[in-house]
Amino acid sequence: MNGRHSGRPTLEEVALRAGVGRGTVSRVINGSPRVSDRAKAAVEAAIAELGYVPNRAARALAGNRTDAIALVIPEPETRLFAEPYFSDIIRGIGAELADTDMQLLLTLIRTPKERARFAQYLAAHRVDGVLLVSVHEDDPLPDLLEQLEMPAVLNGRRSDLESVSYVDADNVGGARAAVAHLIARGRRQVATITGPPDMYVARSRLDGYRQAVEAAAGGLDSGFDTALVARGDFTEEGGRRAMRELLVRRPGIDAVFAASDVMAAGARAVLRETGRRVPDDVALVGFEDSAIARHMDPALTSVRQPTEEMGRTMARVLLEEIAERESVRRHVVLATELVQRDSV
Amino acid sequence: MNGRHSGRPTLEEVALRAGVGRGTVSRVINGSPRVSDRAKAAVEAAIAELGYVPNRAARALAGNRTDAIALVIPEPETRLFAEPYFSDIIRGIGAELADTDMQLLLTLIRTPKERARFAQYLAAHRVDGVLLVSVHEDDPLPDLLEQLEMPAVLNGRRSDLESVSYVDADNVGGARAAVAHLIARGRRQVATITGPPDMYVARSRLDGYRQAVEAAAGGLDSGFDTALVARGDFTEEGGRRAMRELLVRRPGIDAVFAASDVMAAGARAVLRETGRRVPDDVALVGFEDSAIARHMDPALTSVRQPTEEMGRTMARVLLEEIAERESVRRHVVLATELVQRDSV
DNA sequence: ATGAAAGCGCTAACAC
DNA sequence: GTGTTAGCGCTTTCAT
Numbered sequence: 001m002n003g004r005h006s007g008r009p010t011l012e013e014v015a016l017r018a019g020v021g022r023g024t025v026s027r028v029i030n031g032s033p034r035v036s037d038r039a040k041a042a043v044e045a046a047i048a049e050l051g052y053v054p055n056r057a058a059r060a061l062a063g064n065r066t067d068a069i070a071l072v073i074p075e076p077e078t079r080l081f082a083e084p085y086f087s088d089i090i091r092g093i094g095a096e097l098a099d100t101d102m103q104l105l106l107t108l109i110r111t112p113k114e115r116a117r118f119a120q121y122l123a124a125h126r127v128d129g130v131l132l133v134s135v136h137e138d139d140p141l142p143d144l145l146e147q148l149e150m151p152a153v154l155n156g157r158r159s160d161l162e163s164v165s166y167v168d169a170d171n172v173g174g175a176r177a178a179v180a181h182l183i184a185r186g187r188r189q190v191a192t193i194t195g196p197p198d199m200y201v202a203r204s205r206l207d208g209y210r211q212a213v214e215a216a217a218g219g220l221d222s223g224f225d226t227a228l229v230a231r232g233d234f235t236e237e238g239g240r241r242a243m244r245e246l247l248v249r250r251p252g253i254d255a256v257f258a259a260s261d262v263m264a265a266g267a268r269a270v271l272r273e274t275g276r277r278v279p280d281d282v283a284l285v286g287f288e289d290s291a292i293a294r295h296m297d298p299a300l301t302s303v304r305q306p307t308e309e310m311g312r313t314m315a316r317v318l319l320e321e322i323a324e325r326e327s328v329r330r331h332v333v334l335a336t337e338l339v340q341r342d343s344v
Numbered sequence: 345m346n347g348r349h350s351g352r353p354t355l356e357e358v359a360l361r362a363g364v365g366r367g368t369v370s371r372v373i374n375g376s377p378r379v380s381d382r383a384k385a386a387v388e389a390a391i392a393e394l395g396y397v398p399n400r401a402a403r404a405l406a407g408n409r410t411d412a413i414a415l416v417i418p419e420p421e422t423r424l425f426a427e428p429y430f431s432d433i434i435r436g437i438g439a440e441l442a443d444t445d446m447q448l449l450l451t452l453i454r455t456p457k458e459r460a461r462f463a464q465y466l467a468a469h470r471v472d473g474v475l476l477v478s479v480h481e482d483d484p485l486p487d488l489l490e491q492l493e494m495p496a497v498l499n500g501r502r503s504d505l506e507s508v509s510y511v512d513a514d515n516v517g518g519a520r521a522a523v524a525h526l527i528a529r530g531r532r533q534v535a536t537i538t539g540p541p542d543m544y545v546a547r548s549r550l551d552g553y554r555q556a557v558e559a560a561a562g563g564l565d566s567g568f569d570t571a572l573v574a575r576g577d578f579t580e581e582g583g584r585r586a587m588r589e590l591l592v593r594r595p596g597i598d599a600v601f602a603a604s605d606v607m608a609a610g611a612r613a614v615l616r617e618t619g620r621r622v623p624d625d626v627a628l629v630g631f632e633d634s635a636i637a638r639h640m641d642p643a644l645t646s647v648r649q650p651t652e653e654m655g656r657t658m659a660r661v662l663l664e665e666i667a668e669r670e671s672v673r674r675h676v677v678l679a680t681e682l683v684q685r686d687s688v
Numbered sequence: 689a690t691g692a693a694a695g696c697g698c699t700a701a702c703a704c
Numbered sequence: 705g706t707g708t709t710a711g712c713g714c715t716t717t718c719a720t
Binding site: 014020021022024027034035036039060061062063064100275 | 690691692693695696697698699
């Protein structure tokens with residue numbers, strides 16, 4: 001008998017008050033159908049009167065679960081992936097979790113050492129599931145998760161054959177729509193600035209560009225032309241470099257589709273420096289990962305991703321995976337939207 | 345005897361392997377000095393061999409603590425407080441927590457109902473401490489935290505007499521520096537766009553403005569003049585409205601200090617619409633809560649807040665409060681920096 | 689349908 | 705110093 005008692009009512013006290021056994025109280029709390037209405041009512045009354053709140057730690061210990069999921073954010077990416085992405089995703093996750101009593105753990109992973117530590121966490125089953133954002137092709141975490149049979153959902157995928165559940169934006173479709181838009185407006189030399197080719201998202205957006213170009217038939221000066229493709233790295237400086245390259249290779253360019261709005265910002269700066277009017281001389285459409293496009297130039301057309309919805313969907317999918325014991329992989333691709341804010 | 349055993353080694357197995365009792369293992373894990381070097385070595389070896397990781401739930405249950413802290417974010421604010429603030433704070437907290445084995449719980453609070461639910465969490469002692477951002481004057485949470493004697497740290501304060509621990513930026517000093525800068529550059533009619541007067545941060549920035557104006561003596565056309573003070577609400581539209589008002593009241597304004605960069609953006613738009621050149625005709629300095637200033641106009645001077653450091657400091661202060669049992673309140677004010685990016 | 693009882697893995701008090 | 709033991713509050717058989 002020690003004085004550790006926290007002062008909060010326990011399940012046992014509820015049972016006493018309701019005049020039932022602890023097992024019954026537990027069943028009521030967990031919504032078991034095997035309780036009489038009478039007992040259920042008594043228990044619920046007792047819970048309300050006592051202001052009983054189950055002890056999470058005890059539950060976790062006895063039930064071998066944690067009622068918590070982790071959102072893993074590779075630190076280097078939090079800067080690159082511009083900020084609204086980050087908070088939109090979190091908002092979405094939060095919205096989905098609101099009615100649950102799942103908790104959201106935020107895990108920033110900066111170094112391999114921290115990754116190792118997180119792997120320990122996972123192995124020790126300290127969370128019921130994991131949400132991963134900005135996953136790189138060579139990220140070891142998804143495979144680890146799979147080995148551990150830990151429910152997990154990625155935002156984006158590592159490749160076409162992604163084996164782990166994921167929620168992704170329709171990058172191909174978004175890019176295609178953007179380029180088709182430019183072509184429909186009469187642009188005849190549409191270039192593109194891509195992301196690093198080892199990122200699936202970059203390849204997808206390039207695919208979309210290519211599809212639109214190839215579908216254009218005679219609407220363009222040429223078919224798919226590698227001279228109109230410049231490689232960026234999703235940074236503004238990368239966008240600048242790519243734009244300069246493009247202007248050297250094809251000075252007559254009259255439109256650019258950038259695989260990210262940050263690169264679009266870089267491209268825009270270069271275009272202006274070289275005396276081109278944007279969007280009149282050279283129209284610019286970017287994939288909107290951040291809100292930079294909006295702030296930089298509220299009139300710029302861009303491909304909007306449903307970031308918050310991605311967050312919601314990720315959480316929903318993860319909860320489903322946790323609920324069923326089997327690991328059925330789910331793949332969800334959400335539509336993007338071409339937000340036309342200019343009259344190019 | 346049931347098959348629930350998770351497969352992970354337990355403290356007991358470590359004890360067996362090391363040839364000591366469970367108590368000793370526990371002492372080693374928790375860094376108690378009351379263990380012989382011999383025993384300690386044996387235990388550590390066993391831990392390494394078995395790959396033992398303590399079970400958090402069991403620890404929490406037995407030790408009546410959770411090794412987790414919550415970061416509470418009032419949902420309505422996440423949009424208002426522009427995004428980089430948010431991720432910088434989190435980055436800072438994460439950095440500070442990295443060497444700890446504290447977990448960070450993210451709690452979005454959207455509605456009074458959710459707040460009530462969170463209060464339950466707190467009462468049930470599901471976290472060891474709480475970090476609060478963007479606290480309003482009438483927010484009931486800080487007082488609740490105090491009643492519960494739950495360690496807590498705010499970012500910002502509700503008033504001069506804040507009773508809960510807080511970490512804040514030097515709003516008065518930052519504003520004063522900004523206005524002094526404008527005056528030093530020869531501006532003679534410096535206006536200000538404030539935030540809502542029921543927010544301490546807004547009042548502080550106005551105080552700084554006032555101090556600088558009053559210190560300027562003959563450097564300005566007039567002393568502190570309420571006609572040069574327009575009220576905004578930290579939104580861009582609010583900045584616009586305030587700027588229009590100011591131009592009606594004092595068309596000769598040649599400088600504006602905005603209490604946030606979002607409002608500065610609004611003001612800038614209005615200035616340009618009315619044919620003023622920025623910064624030549626009217627110089628603009630804003631408090632940089634977001635990175636909007638940087639993106640919108642990389643050359644704009646602004647008052648930079650050490651957001652990431654605020655996050656780190658908040659976490660550090662909270663950990664200290666948790667470590668000592670007494671609740672000593674700490675108040676930390678971090679310096680801001682005037683980042684001069686133009687030559688106004 | 690429900691009470692009793694056996695743990696879940698750990699901490700901390702207690703004895704030696 | 706170290707082993708032993710009694711819980712922490714809950715879930716989950718197992719009887720009944």
